[in-house]
Amino acid sequence: MTDRPLRVLIAKPGLDGHDRGAQIVARALRDAGMEVIYTGIRQTPEMIVTAALQEDVDCIGLSALSGALIEYSGEVIQLLREQGAADVEVVVGGIIAPGDEELLRAAGVAAVFGPGSSMADIVAAVRGGRSGARGTDTVVSERPG
């Protein structure tokens, strides 16, 4: 596997238009040396997964403040699996009600960041994903073009 920088897609699923958090995280990841693409607001899970595959990212960061993160991340993860891209890690941030973190993790989300999370922790979690479970040649080659 090459030493290319980590590629991350920051995405806003659903109709929530508050993207300050998404933009701050995008910048923090960029400043940490990653290549970051931001979808802009109002994306469907299909649009997000299509962009993730086209951009060949290692990680998708989903952000929503309107409370439907569990459903959106579930759909994104499901679509990634269907596309043979289950190795793309999904992390989420936004308004997380107490108890929702467990549900998100159960849906396959690798890391959950509620209000007040630090940029340093988010950067570490995205980096950690690569050196951890995935990032082998085999996994990468499974991805469609």
Added chain:
Amino acid sequence: MPPGADPHLTVKASDYSDEQIREIEAAAEAWQQGHAETLADERKDEFTSSSGRTINALYTPADVARLSYLDDLGFPGQPPFTRGESAAGYRGKLWNWEFYAGFGSASDANKRYRYLLEQGGTGGVSIALDLPTQIGLDPDHPLAQLEIGRIGVSISTLQDVLDIFDGIELKKAAKIFTTANCIAPIALAWFYCLAEEKGEDATSFVVTIQNDPLKEYVARGTQFLPVSAAVELACDVIEFVAEKDYPWYPISVSGAHMKQAGGSCAQEVAFTLANALAYIDRLRDRNVAVESFAPKMELHFSTDMDFFEEVAKYRVARRLWSELLKERYGAEGIRPRLHGVASGAPLTAQQPLNNVVRIALEVLAQVFGGVAQTRTACYDEALAIPTEEAVKLSIRTNQIIAHETGIPDTVDPLAGSYYVEATTLAMYEEIRRILEDVDERGGAISAVESGHFSGELADESYRRQTELEEHRRVIVGVNEFVEDEDASINVFRHDPSVAERQLERLAQAKASRDQTAVDTALGNVRTAAEQRRNCVPAVIEAVRAGATTGEIAHAWRGVYGEWRSTLTGVR
């Protein structure tokens, strides 16, 4: 005037003589030297305000020597309104406390509004709309599915509006507010038809429609039409209300969301005023007299935790609004109308009860700032939409400040504080500079379209976040004084059956209406858009006929085209 001085600042003699100022400066210098050791031993390397302005150890008359009391501060209720929008301040009438609420179906929302009115909310009915409604999508649109009734109430038809106000007399509610922005003409039609249906006089209550699409593209994100089309629709609403001369506020030009997206107090005021000027310019192009609508324009800001900057902000916003209307349009003596929101943005998910204290301080700052209409956040907002218990505590917070502290008993009590006046002056100058910069960029519409405003906010919010991470700024319970345990408060839970019920209601409404009348009315909405006539009469007709929010918005999309976001690499 010395080179570089602001031409707008009064050149009139200061309230102090040059000699007095020199004397004070010399004494201040001596004081500094006499206490050099103590003054050097400070607990921080530098003291700065939330917007990065250096804060001095002490302020004296020398810091406000440029002020002229009569010209720059004056008296409350008259230009330049620095000291307040009304002469009597809170001695006459306390600020209104309003609670932004709404979730689920119309009947769910109805229950909450009745609760708020019963508990002593004085700000009327403040309607949070769900995202599909705000974006002009009906519950049966594929994009709406997971968002129906989630962060606000879902309104598709006039029947939803009637159900929201079931058992609520409009005259008694007195004030109705909603965050309809890009769908503002539809919301105007709702309340127009609501009064009609209930047989109440439209002048017996006040409707405020946020109707500020420009900031949606910058910070809030419910836009669905191209910028220029959205501005036209916004102006249609203002023009219609001005012509009817209802005591309504057809626009609440909002800085609050730009602030919450990371902007400083100065950016918040400057961008808001710039946006307001853009709407005015457009209406002037239509030959609508500024005097007919400017008094009906509300300015809406958000109060954060930097106490003195917030107080200064409200004072300076009134002054600038008054001055700009006079300078640019010759409209003199127009009384500003400010709306402040004790913001949910500084509230933390960690140790949520701490938010009770934050909210009290925010309310206090906007009361010292002299705001007449306020909205107050609730302590559980960082976790979910507020519970009844949380809302009640926010009502009580306002009541305690109003009735127990004595603070509202004199007008503008912080005036004359050297620090407050120096801060007010510094912000005044900074906002003037930003406004000049926006003018050079071709005005607010260009600054919105080019992404200038959103870029500026992103820079500022990143700077603020970095301060936090480096512990140069403290948020109790977040980056200092952290506890490990989870929040253990009750939070509101979304009822997933709402979506199903709303879909059913919508299907029933569509089945039981006169489809020919709806088609004709929607055709008229399209024609008005094509011919660039004021859309409001056609929208009223459509709402009355039973057309849905989504159908009317769809008619506009067909004529104007649709806004879409784009994929961008982050550089």
